[in-house]
Amino acid sequence: xxxxxxxxxCVRFPSDQGEVEVVRxxxxxxxxxxxxxxxxxxxxxxMTGRALMGLIPKPGRVTAxxxxxxxxxLRGLAEPAFRRLRGARMSMAMQDPKFxxxxxxxxxxxxxxxxxxxxxxxxxxxxxxxxxxxxxxxIDDPERVYQLYPHxxxxxxxxxxxxxxxxxxxxxxxxxxxxxxxxxxxxxxxxLEIMDDLVRRRGMGLILISHDLNMVARWxxxxxxxxxxxxxxxxxxxxxxxxxxxxxxxxxxxxPRLDEDRAQLPVLxxxxxxxxxxxxx
Amino acid sequence: xxxxQNLTVDYGPTRVLHGVSFNVAExxxxxxxxxxxxxxxTILKALAGQVPDWSGAMRLAGADLGKRRDASLVRRVQMVFQDxxxxxxxxxxVDDTLAEALVIHGIQGRDAKVLAMLxxxxxxxxxxxxxxxxxxxxxxxxxxxxxxxxxxxxxxxxxxxxxxxxxxxxxxxLNLLKGLRTEKRLTFLLVTHDxxxxxFLCDRLxxxxxxxxxxxxxxxALRAGQLTSAYGQELITRSG
Amino acid sequence: MATVAxxxxxxxxxxxxxxxxQGYRLARALARNPLAMVGLAIIVALLVVAAFAPWLAPYxxxxxDLANRLAPPSAVHWMGTDELGRDIMSRIIFGARITLxxxxxxxxxxxxxxxxxxxxxxxxxxxxDRVIMGVTDIFLSLPRLILAxxxxxxxxxGIENAVIAIAITSxxxxxxIARAETLTIRGSDYIAAARMLGASHARVIGxxxxxxxxxxxxxxxxxxMAGIILTAAGLGFLGLGAQPPLPEWGAMISRGRTFILxxxxxxxxxGFAIVVVSLGFCLFGDGLRDVLDPRQRVxx
Numbered sequence: 039x040x041x042x043x044x045x046x047x048c049v050r051f052p053s054d055q056g057e058v059e060v061v062r063x064x065x066x067x068x069x070x071x072x073x074x075x076x077x078x079x080x081x082x083x084x085m086t087g088r089a090l091m092g093l094i095p096k097p098g099r100v101t102a103x104x105x106x107x108x109x110x111x112l113r114g115l116a117e118p119a120f121r122r123l124r125g126a127r128m129s130m131a132m133q134d135p136k137f138x139x140x141x142x143x144x145x146x147x148x149x150x151x152x153x154x155x156x157x158x159x160x161x162x163x164x165x166x167x168x169x170x171x172x173x174x175x176x177i178d179d180p181e182r183v184y185q186l187y188p189h190x191x192x193x194x195x196x197x198x199x200x201x202x203x204x205x206x207x208x209x210x211x212x213x214x215x216x217x218x219x220x221x222x223x224x225x226x227x228x229x230l231e232i233m234d235d236l237v238r239r240r241g242m243g244l245i246l247i248s249h250d251l252n253m254v255a256r257w258x259x260x261x262x263x264x265x266x267x268x269x270x271x272x273x274x275x276x277x278x279x280x281x282x283x284x285x286x287x288x289x290x291x292x293x294p295r296l297d298e299d300r301a302q303l304p305v306l307x308x309x310x311x312x313x314x315x316x317x318x319x
Numbered sequence: 320x321x322x323x324q325n326l327t328v329d330y331g332p333t334r335v336l337h338g339v340s341f342n343v344a345e346x347x348x349x350x351x352x353x354x355x356x357x358x359x360x361t362i363l364k365a366l367a368g369q370v371p372d373w374s375g376a377m378r379l380a381g382a383d384l385g386k387r388r389d390a391s392l393v394r395r396v397q398m399v400f401q402d403x404x405x406x407x408x409x410x411x412x413v414d415d416t417l418a419e420a421l422v423i424h425g426i427q428g429r430d431a432k433v434l435a436m437l438x439x440x441x442x443x444x445x446x447x448x449x450x451x452x453x454x455x456x457x458x459x460x461x462x463x464x465x466x467x468x469x470x471x472x473x474x475x476x477x478x479x480x481x482x483x484x485x486x487x488x489x490x491x492x493l494n495l496l497k498g499l500r501t502e503k504r505l506t507f508l509l510v511t512h513d514x515x516x517x518x519f520l521c522d523r524l525x526x527x528x529x530x531x532x533x534x535x536x537x538x539x540a541l542r543a544g545q546l547t548s549a550y551g552q553e554l555i556t557r558s559g
Numbered sequence: 560m561a562t563v564a565x566x567x568x569x570x571x572x573x574x575x576x577x578x579x580x581q582g583y584r585l586a587r588a589l590a591r592n593p594l595a596m597v598g599l600a601i602i603v604a605l606l607v608v609a610a611f612a613p614w615l616a617p618y619x620x621x622x623x624d625l626a627n628r629l630a631p632p633s634a635v636h637w638m639g640t641d642e643l644g645r646d647i648m649s650r651i652i653f654g655a656r657i658t659l660x661x662x663x664x665x666x667x668x669x670x671x672x673x674x675x676x677x678x679x680x681x682x683x684x685x686x687x688d689r690v691i692m693g694v695t696d697i698f699l700s701l702p703r704l705i706l707a708x709x710x711x712x713x714x715x716x717g718i719e720n721a722v723i724a725i726a727i728t729s730x731x732x733x734x735x736i737a738r739a740e741t742l743t744i745r746g747s748d749y750i751a752a753a754r755m756l757g758a759s760h761a762r763v764i765g766x767x768x769x770x771x772x773x774x775x776x777x778x779x780x781x782x783x784m785a786g787i788i789l790t791a792a793g794l795g796f797l798g799l800g801a802q803p804p805l806p807e808w809g810a811m812i813s814r815g816r817t818f819i820l821x822x823x824x825x826x827x828x829x830g831f832a833i834v835v836v837s838l839g840f841c842l843f844g845d846g847l848r849d850v851l852d853p854r855q856r857v858x859x
Contacts, residue, residue: 302497303493
C-alpha cells in the first residue's frame with residue numbers, strides 16, 4: 039500500500055540573484071517501509087522532509103505535480119488541516135532534543151499535550167497512555183521520567199522522549215531528520231533500534247534523513263541519494279556498494295576505512311558531477 | 320615531543336582524568352579515542368593551557384608546562400578546533416584572522432606570509448578578504464588550520480577537526496592534514512571518536528574510558544581489529 | 560553600476576574594498592526598511608536644522624517683541640509666540656542645536672564607558688564581575704531622572720552639568736548589554752584560539768570582544784536617544800538643565816505650562832519637536848537592530 043506519493047516536488051527560496059531552487063523535481067513513493075534520504079549539507083534533504091510536513095518557512099515556495107499522503111492532497115492544504123495531520127498521521131523528529139523540548143514543562147505533560155490536542159481521552163487515560171509509550175521507547179522507570187524536566191535527562195534519553203512524542207498518536211508516517219547526530223556513538227544504535235522496532239511493529243512508514251551513508255544503509259530498506267536538490271541514485275539498501283552514479287561512488291570512496299591503507303583519500307570533483315546533471319548547478 | 324605524566328584533572332568535585340600518562344615522539348601522530356565524557360578533550364585543553372586546575376607533569380618540546388604560559392610556548396604548539404563555524408571570529412576577514420599571530424608577535428611581512436599560508440592550505444587567494452559567513456565549512460576549517468600554522472609550531476593539537484564536516488569535505492581536510500604533517504614535519508595529537516580517521520591519519524592511539532587510559536597500541540593493531548583491551552574491541556565493533 | 564559590482568564583489572582584492580562592500584551591504588539592507596528610512600530622514604532633518612539654524616530661523620531666538628506676546632500660530636509666526644513675544648518656531652530651530660549637543664555628548668561619554676566596563680566585567684568574571692555588576696546594579700536601581708537631579712544639584716545647573724549627569728546615569732545600561740554579550744563570546748573557540756596565539760587580555764577584549772558588542776550597543780544607544788532627550792527635557796523642565804534664555808525644548812515646555820489652558824501652542828510646539836525627534840531615533844534604532852543582528856546577516 040502506498041502511503042506517500044510525490045511527483046516533481048520543488049522548493050524555491052527567493053534571493054537577490056533570483057529564485058534559488060533547493061529541491062528540484064523530486065519524485066518518489068513510500069509504502070510501509072523504511073526509506074533513507076542521504077546527501078551532504080545543501081543537498082536539499084532536510085528541505086524535502088520539511089516540505090512534506092508543510093513546514094517550509096516563508097518566503098519559501100513548495101510546488102509539486104502530485105503530493106499525496108494517504109489519499110490527501112498536501113498541495114495547498116490549509117494550515118489548520120495540516121496541523122490536524124501533523125502529529126496524528128505524520129510526525130517529525132528533529133536533530134537535537136535540547137532545542138525541541140520545552141524546558142519548563144515536565145516531560146510527561148509535554149507528551150500528553152499531543153493527546154490533548156488530537157484525542158478526547160480523560161486525564162487519567164492520557165497519563166496511562168504516556169506511561170505506556172515511555173515504556174515502549176524502553177524507559178525503565180516511566181513514572182519517574184514523567185515527572186522530570188528536559189534538562190534533567192541525558193541526550194539519549196531526551197531523544198527517546200522525542201520518539202515517544204512522535205509515536206504516541208500512532209502516526210502512519212514518521213520523518214526523522216538526523217535523529218542521532220547530536221548523540222554519542224554508543225547511544226546512537228540504541229535509539230535507532232528503538233525507532234526501527236516501533237516502525238516495524240506498528241507498520242509505519244519511515245523516512246530517515248541523514249548525511250551518514252553507513253547508518254542509512256544499515257537501518258533502511260531503500261535509499262535515495264540527493265545532490266544539489268536532485269535524486270542522483272535510488273537503490274535498495276543492500277546494493278549501496280554497487281552504486282552506479284559517480285557522486286555516490288565518490289562519496290563511498292572518500293570515506294576512510296577502519297583498515298585504511300591509502301596514502302590519499304580520493305576527493306569528489308563537484309564541478310564534474312554538476313556537469314553530469316545537465317548543467318543545472 | 321609531548322610527555323604527559325600522571326595527569327589528573329578535577330572539575331569541582333568530579334575527577335575527569337585519573338592519572339593519565341603517555342608520550343608522543345617527535346614527528347609522530349598520536350590519537351586519543353573515546354566517547355564524550357571520556358576525558359579526551361580535557362587532555363587536549365590541559366596541553367593548550369585552557370584547564371586551570373591540574374596536577375601531574377606535562378612537557379612539550381623539552382619544556383615543562385607550568386600554570387603560566389610564556390610566549391615561546393605558543394610558537395611551539397597550536398590547536399585546531401572541532402567546530403569550524405564557532406572557531407572563527409564572525410567579524411574578521413580571513414586576512415585579519417591569519418595576520419593576528421603576526422601582529423601579536425610583531426612579525427614583519429604580513430602580505431607575503433598570509434598569501435603563502437593560503438597557498439599551503441589550498442585556499443584560493445581570492446578568499447583572502449572574505450568574512451567567515453562567506454565561506455563553506457571546509458574552507459573555514461582550512462582557515463582554522465592556516466591560523467594554527469602561522470607561527471610555525473612543531474605540535475598541532477587537533478580536536479575532532481573533521482567531525483562537523485561533510486564526508487567528501489572530510490576527505491579533503493584529512494588529505495591536507497596528512498600532507499602538511501609530512502611537509503612541515505609536525506607532531507599531531509588528535510582527539511576523535513572516529514576510528515577510521517585514526518586509521519588514516521595516525522601512527523599510534525590511546526583508548527580512553529571514564530578518564531582512564533585503557534590501552535596504547537600501534538594503528539596496525541586497529542587496522543587488524545586487534546586492540547588489546549575489551550573496551551577497545553567494543554569501540555571497533557560499534558564503528559563497524 | 561560598475562561601482563556597485565565592485566562593492567559587492569565576492570572576492571575583494573584589498574582590505575578597503577572588503578570593508579566598503581560590507582558597509583554597502585548594510586546600507587542597502589537598511590534602505591529596504593521604510594520605517595528606518597523615515598527615522599533616518601527625521602535625524603538628517605534634525606542635523607540640517609541644527610547646522611543651518613541661523614539661516615532657517617525667521618526671527619531671533621532670544622529677542623522678543625513684547626507688544627506681540629502670546630500670539631497664536633499665524634502666517635507671520637507659524638507656531639505663535641511665547642510670553643516674551645519670541646517666535647516659537649525660531650526657538651525650536653535653535654533648540655535643535657542644544658538637543659543634538661546633549662544627545663551626542665551623552666552618547667560619546669556613556670556608551671564607550673559602559674561598553675568597556677561591561678566587557679571587562681564579563682570577560683574576567685568572578686570577583687571582578689561581582690564588584691562591577693554590584694556598582695552597576697546600584698546605579699540601575701535608582702530612577703534615572705532623580706539620580707541626574709542629584710548630580711545636577713551637586714554640580715550646579717547648566718547644559719554641561721546636565722550632560723555629565725545624564726551620562727553618569729546612563730552607562731550602566733550599556734555595561735549590562737556589553738557584559739551579557741561578552742559572557743556568550745567569552746567561551747567561544749575563536750577567543751580560545753586568540754589566547755593560544757599569545758594575545759594579551761587587553762588585546763582580546765579590545766580587538767576580539769568589543770567589536771562584537773558594538774552592534775547591540777549602537778542599537779541600544781539609538782533607541783536610548785529618545786530617553787536621553789526626554790531626561791534632558793525633564794531637567795530643563797525642572798529648571799536644572801539649560802538656563803534661560805537658551806531655547807532648550809524642555810525648558811520651553813516648562814515655561815509654557817503656565818499658559819497651557821489658554822495659549823496651548825506655547826507648550827505644545829516644543830512637545831511636538833521632542834516627540835518627533837524621539838520617534839525618529841526609535842525608528843532608526845529598530846531598523847539598525849534588524850540589520851546589525853549577525854544572525855540575520857546573509858550573503859548578497
